Amino acid sequence: MKDLSRLRLAVIGAGLSGVAAARGLADRGARVTILEKSRGFGGRCASKRWQGHVVDHGAQYFTLRDPRFAAAARTACGDALQRLQAPVLDGTGTALPDDGRWFHREGNSRLVRALGEGLLIRTETPVSDARALLRAEGGEFDAVISTAPWPQTAKLFGLQTEVDDIPCLAAVLVYRGEWLGLTRDAYALRDPAAELAWSACENHKCGRAAAGCTVLVAHAGEAFSRAHLERPATEIPGLLRGAVEAAWGMPAAAFVEALGHRWCFARSEGGLQTPLLPPGLFYVGDALRRSRVEDAWLAGHELAQTWQPA
Numbered sequence: 574m575k576d577l578s579r580l581r582l583a584v585i586g587a588g589l590s591g592v593a594a595a596r597g598l599a600d601r602g603a604r605v606t607i608l609e610k611s612r613g614f615g616g617r618c619a620s621k622r623w624q625g626h627v628v629d630h631g632a633q634y635f636t637l638r639d640p641r642f643a644a645a646a647r648t649a650c651g652d653a654l655q656r657l658q659a660p661v662l663d664g665t666g667t668a669l670p671d672d673g674r675w676f677h678r679e680g681n682s683r684l685v686r687a688l689g690e691g692l693l694i695r696t697e698t699p700v701s702d703a704r705a706l707l708r709a710e711g712g713e714f715d716a717v718i719s720t721a722p723w724p725q726t727a728k729l730f731g732l733q734t735e736v737d738d739i740p741c742l743a744a745v746l747v748y749r750g751e752w753l754g755l756t757r758d759a760y761a762l763r764d765p766a767a768e769l770a771w772s773a774c775e776n777h778k779c780g781r782a783a784a785g786c787t788v789l790v791a792h793a794g795e796a797f798s799r800a801h802l803e804r805p806a807t808e809i810p811g812l813l814r815g816a817v818e819a820a821w822g823m824p825a826a827a828f829v830e831a832l833g834h835r836w837c838f839a840r841s842e843g844g845l846q847t848p849l850l851p852p853g854l855f856y857v858g859d860a861l862r863r864s865r866v867e868d869a870w871l872a873g874h875e876l877a878q879t880w881q882p883a
């Protein structure tokens with residue numbers, strides 16, 4: 574395998590694809606810097622500390638099917654990796670198959686932070702033009718690997734793309750009282766075609782909900798998310814609350830507070846055939862596989878094993 578020790582590489586994005594790519598390229602000797610627009614690791618594997626709760630409002634859980642990802646996650650996180658015990662029910666109330674739904678005890682973004690431990694990262698560094706980072710254009714890097722969702726990457730690379738990602742409106746809802754409604758019996762309810770495509774009870778992730786509360790995360794379906802994408806984030810809980818309370822049998826009077834989040838690039842259709850990219854610019858991310866935590870990490874990991882400068 575080619576030694577990369579003379580190369581300075583930029584990886585855009587500190588999500589799972591980014592940390593896996595950066596780690597693998599650094600292991601091959603390259604000097605890698607992650608450029609991340611937000612304040613830290615995680616990307617769509619996001620957790621929020623809010624009002625005494627720790628809530629995963631992006632990726633809800635992850636699988637550990639591939640032995641390479643399982644080994645990396647276990648080495649990085651140890652016993653902070655925990656398995657959900659309660660079932661996910663479909664629209665008919667039937668438990669879906671479960672070959673291991675895992676979470677990080679302190680919030681799923683900590684998985685990404687642990688996998689990225691020791692890597693060089695510049696946070697709060699939004700890239701607007703990837704070419705300008707290249708040495709050939711007066712920048713400091715020999716090559717740039719973007720792991721931003723493909724529609725955003727295309728923009729950074731100055732390319733047109735017909736491919737659009739699927740948005741998702743998300744809400745976190747807090748109720749007074751523990752284990753209200755159906756929450757003790759199920760971890761989550763999943764009905765992808767419905768307005769409320771996913772809802773899950775964070776109390777099943779031990780220690781995450783503040784004492785005396787039930788915390789639910791809700792994700793709207795694709796059609797509903799597209800129809801309401803321009804609504805302010807503060808209005809999102811109001812759009813989903815009725816459906817959540819009906820599905821879980823939550824007493825409306827116990828409602829305390831809520832927050833909303835708009836994921837404009839939540840999921841890719843997958844199967845992207847990478848178009849011809851400008852010299853020095855590369856893309857890796859979940860659009861090349863599937864929009865899952867494990868797939869994003871594997872995409873970055875595999876790129877790093879085979880990547881060649883030109």
Ligand SMILES: Cc1cc2nc3c(=O)[nH]c(=O)nc-3n(C[C@H](O)[C@H](O)[C@H](O)COP(=O)(O)OP(=O)(O)OC[C@H]3O[C@@H](n4cnc5c(N)ncnc54)[C@H](O)[C@@H]3O)c2cc1C
Nearest residue numbers: 586588589590610616617632633634700721864865866869
């Ligand atoms: C609501 C939701 C629920 C999900 N649920 C699950 C689940 O339960 N299980 C599962 O396995 N997967 C789930 N997923 C999918 C999973 O979260 C993603 O597939 C995975 O996290 C993608 O990782 P990534 O590194 O490819 O991209 P991202 O995590 O999006 O990382 C890209 C990074 O690039 C940064 N970035 C973007 N543009 C710029 C720029 N211009 N300059 C600098 N930085 C930039 C972003 O801030 C981000 O940190 C879910 C996703 C969403 C949105």
